[in-house]
Amino acid sequence: MTKLSDQLDAIRKPARPTLRQWLETLDSADRAAMINAATDTDFSTATLTTFFKEKGVATSKDTVSVWRSDHGFTR
Numbered sequence: 001m002t003k004l005s006d007q008l009d010a011i012r013k014p015a016r017p018t019l020r021q022w023l024e025t026l027d028s029a030d031r032a033a034m035i036n037a038a039t040d041t042d043f044s045t046a047t048l049t050t051f052f053k054e055k056g057v058a059t060s061k062d063t064v065s066v067w068r069s070d071h072g073f074t075r
Helices: 005-010 021-023 028-039 045-054 061-070
Strands: none
Touching: 021 061, 028 061, 045 061
């Protein structure tokens, strides 16, 4: 039988990266594409939030909105 701590680790919910952490894992071409998406008016904040969540990122609409503003998005 394994140790109790090993059993707990086995059922632990995996940690999802934050938006900033996830963006840091991208190569330069993908990072550039995401920065372009930040200011692209063809993408709504809700659409980008859904996109990030589908990629496993722990984020919210407010976080994505701030990220877009930080990259020069204005509406």
